[in-house]
Amino acid sequence: xxxxxxxxxxxxxxxxxxxxxxxxxxxxxxxxxxxxxxxxxxxxxxxxxxxxxxxxxxxxxxxxxxxxxxxxxxxxxxxxxxxxxxxxxxxxxxxxxxxxxxxxxxxxxxxxxxxxxxxxxxxxxxxxxxxxxxxxxxxxxxxxxxxxxxxxxxxxxxxxxxxxxxxxxxxxxxxxxxxxxxxxxxxxxxxxxxxxxxxxxxxxxxxxxxxxxxxxxxxxxxxxxxxxxxxxxxxxxxxxxxxxxxxxxx
Amino acid sequence: xxxxxxxxxxxxxxxxxxxxxxxxxxxxxxxxxxxxxxxxxxxxxxxxxxxxxxxxxxxxxxxxxxxxxxxxxxxxxxxxxxxxxxxxxxxxxxxxxxxxxxxxxxxxxxxxxxxxxxxxxxxxxxxxxxxxxxxxxxxxxxxxxxxxxxxxxxxxxxxxxxxxxxxxxxxxxxxxxxxxxxxxxxxxxxxxxxxxxxxxxxxxxxxxxxxxxxxxxxxxxxxxxxxxxxxxxxxxxxxxxxxxxxxxxxxxxxxxxxxxxxxxxxxxxxxxxxxxxxxxxxxxxxxx
Numbered sequence: 201x202x203x204x205x206x207x208x209x210x211x212x213x214x215x216x217x218x219x220x221x222x223x224x225x226x227x228x229x230x231x232x233x234x235x236x237x238x239x240x241x242x243x244x245x246x247x248x249x250x251x252x253x254x255x256x257x258x259x260x261x262x263x264x265x266x267x268x269x270x271x272x273x274x275x276x277x278x279x280x281x282x283x284x285x286x287x288x289x290x291x292x293x294x295x296x297x298x299x300x301x302x303x304x305x306x307x308x309x310x311x312x313x314x315x316x317x318x319x320x321x322x323x324x325x326x327x328x329x330x331x332x333x334x335x336x337x338x339x340x341x342x343x344x345x346x347x348x349x350x351x352x353x354x355x356x357x358x359x360x361x362x363x364x365x366x367x368x369x370x371x372x373x374x375x376x377x378x379x380x381x382x383x384x385x386x387x388x389x390x391x392x393x394x395x396x397x398x399x400x401x402x403x404x405x406x407x408x409x410x411x412x413x414x415x416x417x418x419x420x421x422x423x424x425x426x427x428x429x430x431x432x433x434x435x436x437x438x439x440x441x442x443x444x445x446x447x448x449x450x
Numbered sequence: 451x452x453x454x455x456x457x458x459x460x461x462x463x464x465x466x467x468x469x470x471x472x473x474x475x476x477x478x479x480x481x482x483x484x485x486x487x488x489x490x491x492x493x494x495x496x497x498x499x500x501x502x503x504x505x506x507x508x509x510x511x512x513x514x515x516x517x518x519x520x521x522x523x524x525x526x527x528x529x530x531x532x533x534x535x536x537x538x539x540x541x542x543x544x545x546x547x548x549x550x551x552x553x554x555x556x557x558x559x560x561x562x563x564x565x566x567x568x569x570x571x572x573x574x575x576x577x578x579x580x581x582x583x584x585x586x587x588x589x590x591x592x593x594x595x596x597x598x599x600x601x602x603x604x605x606x607x608x609x610x611x612x613x614x615x616x617x618x619x620x621x622x623x624x625x626x627x628x629x630x631x632x633x634x635x636x637x638x639x640x641x642x643x644x645x646x647x648x649x650x651x652x653x654x655x656x657x658x659x660x661x662x663x664x665x666x667x668x669x670x671x672x673x674x675x676x677x678x679x680x681x682x683x684x685x686x687x688x689x690x691x692x693x694x695x696x697x698x699x700x701x702x703x704x705x706x707x708x709x710x711x712x713x714x715x716x717x718x719x720x721x722x723x724x725x726x727x728x729x730x731x732x733x734x735x736x737x738x
Contacts, residue, residue: 253621277458279623286617292612298684301607312606345684384659 201254202229202369202401207261209247209425222425225259229418231368234395234402240421240448245405248422249373252403253273254278265369277449280310282369285355287377287392292358295347299338299357302346303327306361330360334390341393353384356390363394370395370402377407386406388415409444421447456579458705462698463586464651465666467593468644469674469697470690472667475637477612478601484523484540484664488547489518489638490661493645498560498655507568511646519635521547526631551657556656567650569676580612584650589647589696593640598687609633639668654679662718669725670697676728701723 204227221244229235230375250256253261254275263271265281273372279285286292298398304319324342332339334356338349346354355375362370375383388404392415395402404416412419417437421429429447431439457666468490475483491512500510530541534599568589569582600606611619612629620626649655674692683689707720 247703276620276623279621284621291615291617292621293609294618296614297607299611301610303620304604305607305611305619309602311623313452314605315603315605317602318604322496328628343684 201229201231201264201266202265203264204248204251204263205262207251208256209244209256209258209261209384213259220425222251222258225427226427227420227427229401229403231401233397233418234392234400234416235418235420236416237402237420237422238404238423238447239425243422244425245422246373248426249371249403249405252281252285253371275395276449281367283309283361283365283367285358285370285372287374287380289351289355289358289375289412292361293346293354295432296345297431298343298345298347299331300324300327300342302357303330303361303364307364309365309367309415311365330364332359334360350381352379352387355379355387356382359390359394362442363398363400368399368401372404374405374407376411384411393416409441412444413439453579454705454709455702456583458584459698460579460586460651460703461648463583463590463648463694464699465644465670465693465696467640467647467699468663468667469693470593470597471637471640472642473671473690473693474597474633474640474662476668477613477671478610479633479637481536481613481630481638482530482540483522483525483634484537484636485522485543485547485638486540486545486641486667486736487660487662488551489521489641489660490645490648490663491551491655491657492521492547492554493518493642494641494649494655494659495560495645495657497646497649498562499554500569501562501565501650502560507566507571507650511568511643512730514635514642514646515639518645519639521642522638523631523635524640529634530627530630532734538570546655546694555655555657559654561654562650563653568647569650586647586651594687594690598690601686603692662721662733665721665725666700668699669721669728670700672725672728673699676732679732694718701711 205227206224206226207222208224209222211221223249225244237245237248247256254273258271263353270278270281272280284302300319301348307323308318326423328339328342336353338353338354349357359375375391376387379387388411389402391402391404394400417433417436419429419431419439466488472486475481496514497510498515500513501507525539525543528534528542529536534542569585573581574584575581601610608619608624609629612624612626612653613635616626645660648659671693674689674696676690678692703724704717704721708714712720
């Protein structure tokens with residue numbers, strides 16, 4: 201369970217253009233919830249994500265994961281709890297490393313990176329099988345540098361890499377913003393399948409209203425750093441597309 | 451004449467360790483590290499002082515490496531912990547090292563005449579140059595095998611990813627500050643090792659032996675990469691081999707420049723122009 205307790209975050213404190221990104225936010229996300237987070241630009245969506253991942257520290261309040269206080273835990277130590285898929289499809293993979301090497305690093309996300317060669321035949325076989333499940337024909341290209349693939353292919357692999365080591369929480373900050381509609385659908389379908397199969401808790405930020413309706417089992421809208429709408433699954437299913445767009449005029 | 455080119459190969463092998471150091475800092479970690487000029491001399495200074503005080507040459511090797519690594523980790527700490535620009539961090543440590551090196555040496559030049567070195571510790575063949583060639587090749591071979599292995603381990607993958615996509619590797623649980631510091635330590639360890647090898651080849655250590663040396667490493671790495679690009683090779687061991695080959699080739703080209711009568715005074719100018727050429731030619735061909 202993820203718990204934001206009285207979290208506040210202000211950018212540019214003391215300067216003329218002070219921005220209160222979150223003031224105070226209280227939010228509980230239960231295990232295996234797939235939360236779709238929406239809101240206008242500047243509503244604090246990404247701040248929520250960055251606070252959880254450790255890229256930002258809150259000014260006040262606590263962040264708990266499974267009852268453990270992770271508020272001051274540095275970014276690289278939070279990987280024990282969560283994996284991330286970035287908005288930029290190129291951010292989640294190292295271009296000069298091969299596909300196989302990228303997967304090796306993802307597989308030992310929560311473990312120390314020691315002095316042993318881990319990508320052996322058995323490992324290669326597992327990776328090949330996992331990649332084959334994407335049906336993108338990439339399983340024969342394990343030795344190619346990641347940089348030789350397209351943004352969509354890299355984002356699909358990033359998603360898969362996010363689940364190579366046991367993770368409980370998957371954070372996706374507009375993972376399809378830079379992709380065409382067909383690829384976007386492919387990526388989010390993969391995400392949904394993985395969230396269900398592996399019983400993950402997931403947060404998805406998106407501006408695509410169709411995706412808001414299609415994916416997830418809880419819908420949260422932020423405005424000026426506060427939760428203004430919060431719908432569980434049943435209510436979420438009844439929401440209509442045109443209704444959704446009107447929310448942004450509020 | 452043959453001796454001129456053989457000597458060039460020897461120097462190339464001696465500088466290969468420096469080129470590997472530059473490869474690690476520049477290519478693996480994407481950090482322009484200028485500490486090199488100081489840590490190369492540091493390696494030479496420590497070697498000269500240890501050998502002239504009767505220490506065993508082979509025993510001095512790990513010590514020289516460690517001291518070079520200390521200099522590199524200092525640059526790394528200044529860069530990652532005090533958040534000083536990488537280039538400036540290197541310049542600061544390099545400048546400070548000039549005084550440190552002088553203090554270690556006690557004077558500006560230490561000759562090593564009739565002092566046992568790694569090259570005459572065991573007599574394999576009667577010809578001195580061939581003897582040096584065998585021992586240098588042996589050391590460079592070990593370096594090549596060890597670093598190729600290191601870069602394939604999980605730790606090595608994390609090193610490479612740190613320079614390649616820092617955001618990603620942090621999300622995968624790597625402390626990139628520590629990783630960069632370790633990388634710079636390694637790079638300067640290899641640079642000091644190069645100072646150790648060269649000092650024993652030339653038979654003296656000099657306080658100015660490191661001036662402009664960073665360009666030699668850069669040039670070697672880039673010559674190697676031009677070859678790699680022609681063949682579209684991605685393998686790390688072959689990349690390292692190209693760096694070593696680049697270092698030797700660079701020395702042969704310099705020997706050639708000297709042999710056709712270019713004044714040794716202009717050598718640094720020749721080196722600069724040459725490196726400029728290899729850096730810029732691939733860019734000129736690109737039509738963007």
